[in-house]
Amino acid sequence: MRVDGRPGQVTGSDDTSDEAWEIPLVALAVDLAVLTVRDGALQVMLVERGIEPYRGMLALPGGFLADTTEDVDRAAARELAEETGLDAAGLHLEQLRTYGEPGRDPRGRVVTVCYVAFVPGLAAPTAGGDARAAAWTPVDAVLRPRAELAFDHKRILADAVERARSKLEYTTLAATFCAPEFTVTELRQVYETVWGQELDARNFHRKVTGVADFLVPTGTRTSGQGGRPAALYRRGPAHLLHPAMLRPPGPKPPAASRTS
Amino acid sequence: MRVDGRPGQVTGSDDTSDEAWEIPLVALAVDLAVLTVRDGALQVMLVERGIEPYRGMLALPGGFLADTTEDVDRAAARELAEETGLDAAGLHLEQLRTYGEPGRDPRGRVVTVCYVAFVPGLAAPTAGGDARAAAWTPVDAVLRPRAELAFDHKRILADAVERARSKLEYTTLAATFCAPEFTVTELRQVYETVWGQELDARNFHRKVTGVADFLVPTGTRTSGQGGRPAALYRRGPAHLLHPAMLRPPGPKPPAASRTS
DNA sequence: TCAAAAGTGTTTAACATACACCCATGA
DNA sequence: TCATGGGTGTATGTTAAACACTTTTGA
Structure with a gap:
């Protein structure tokens, strides 16, 4: 196994054979579910896509790594700043999950590492920065049965909302x-x-x-x-809530998906 | 933006400029923290690395995607079968987190999507399959201050153990x-x-x-x-525990790291 | 003085903890 | 009949849910 001159390029042999083979490479993206509470509703920051595929459709802010040496967490913070104008320093940004189904991007193989961010309701009502059009949208409207987002972003948003709901508990x-x-x-x-x-x-x-x-x-x-x-x-300085604040049982809130 | 003939290869332009640029590609790996309870200890399946880097050191089982079209979750199940001889069907396998620091693999840019698996203590005491040497090892021994695993696998294992501990609660x-x-x-x-x-x-x-x-x-x-x-x-059919089984406060269990 | 929003007190039930005690087996 | 581990009953404390009630402001 050896390293090419080009950064980030790896070729090698399998653990169990000495037959050299090309290690498959994929495009790595980060996507962000930036959540806030405004006007009595849970809202998410969405951008309008300016290019194909899904041109003109709403999507979560995000994008590819800037180069093969960029840290994934840093890429998330960078995209947050670029597309929504928010500064990652001081707000809560945590990894949600990685979505890697082969068919999820029509351009080819794109694996996306997704993040959830919690921001105060006052924060930058709409983005400056690079984004075509970044705007807060109530999640209820987006998770409605017939509403659609680009790629698998609707499912990602549903997972993010469920993460937020359960994080409030503890x-x-x-x-x-x-x-x-x-x-x-x-x-x-x-x-x-x-x-x-x-x-x-x-x-x-x-x-x-x-x-x-x-x-x-x-x-x-x-x-x-x-x-x-x-x-x-x-x-205050506490991060964990003890005793936990449990969701009352009963009528479920509108929409969401189950995560393992 | 266009798709090459080669599967999984993507080139394109940024959302905000039409200047074409090469989308950076990375090698994508999956790693598995396969946990069990045997002989009164929490144990993890480790393999001995047969190749550089970290040749001869213990590591979590895992490997690169087989090709640019393989689903990430499927790759995890495949590596589990290949390296430990366990069948993913029927056992619990869930995504833990993605680790993407630029320096984590000396060969170049490798991003790894990590999984935790829970298996019964009786299961395949040691692997058949491809692995050089797969064996159960008590996590306490591995997480000890001076013990080391290949790459950042010690940290990944610590995160996996903490995930296991908290999942038992609810x-x-x-x-x-x-x-x-x-x-x-x-x-x-x-x-x-x-x-x-x-x-x-x-x-x-x-x-x-x-x-x-x-x-x-x-x-x-x-x-x-x-x-x-x-x-x-x-x-039984229940997945959530209600009411939850809370860890008693008091003397902390040996070793672990904090996850957000 | 009344409406509205903040905050306290009190009651009851659910659940956790500690531990006394009984049950069913092998030696 | 005794040791061993399985299982039930009961007392006591902590936390949650429901809601009556007091406090402090603006109109």
Whole structure:
């Protein structure tokens, strides 16, 4: 086995034979499901495709590695910045899954490493940067039976939404959907929106303020929208939620797919 | 943008310019963390590398895609069969994560899609098939500070073990470590081994037999090893465990890494 | 003084933990 | 009849769910 002069090119022999053969190469892409909560709905950042295939259709932002030496996680952060104008530093970006079915891209073999990002509702309402047209879209509209996205992005989005729903249960990530300072009610609305069910405001308040290091009081209060002013909080250092916040059983939220 | 005659080869232009450029290609590998519980220890299937780099070192079984049209999940199942002699049908095989750091393989750019498999302790004690030497090894020994595996496989294994530990909490996957028919005590030993802590046998029994569709009684009982015979069960149709089986707090199990 | 939103207290049920105790087998 | 492991019962604490009630603002 040897390395070519060209970076990233590998040829070699199998583990069990010395017969040299060309190691198959594939095009590697990253795609991003950037989620937020806006206007009482869970929304996803979509771009309109400017080129074939699927020209004119909506798709998740993403793209190929810049070159054969680019780190995959860095490529995700770069595409996020380029296509949506958001800075990956400071927001939550985690790997979701890799989708590698042979037929998923009509151009040839493209394997995509997908990521989920959670961003505050205020963030860059629409992108600057390279993208043709980047816009927030309610996920409910996109996951509807007859709605379609480019490639297998609808399925990816469904997986991302399910990931978000379950992460709210046992982590403090709900707060990453909020502005730097937020009220308990705003945090509760994130849960209600993502899960698609109402929660008891009183029990929620007690529970969430009882978890150590989840919420840090700022000492200030809201004012001016009728009703008693609410205390403002900042995100605390905790990442895991203990005890966990379980989704109430009952009527399921609209659409989603099952992941293993 | 166009497709070459060669399968899997893609060239094209960026979304925002019509300047054609060569899409960078990478070698795509799959690696498997095949876990089992044997002799009171969580064990992982390792192979000895027969070729450079890392010749002679232990590594996770895995390899490159067979060709540019092979499905990634299928490649994982194929490598499992080839290198360990296990049949992917019927056992649990799920994607773990994709590792794509540029420097992770000295031969050049290799991105690996990793999987975790849970297999019963009885399964194929050592591999037939292609592998030079496939053997079960206790994960504790491998994750010890000074122990090393080829490539970044130690880190991958640590992630896989943490995945296994947390999956036992809220799914019925512990039963996939057991033979087709098993006792409640055998199931409990799986939990104790993977988590590295003892559980109260009596409470465990009540809890696990109380979860709907987790265990299906066969009507038969064990006999012959002193003490009251235990009832035998088969895996039921349930996949999620409700209520969840939470890891008791306290002394942490040896080694592991944190995943987001 | 009333509506609206924030926040507390109280009750009840579900579930976890600890452990006493009984059951069924082999030696 | 004793040792061994399987399995049930019961007391006690913790957390969740439901909801009555108090607090603090704007109109």
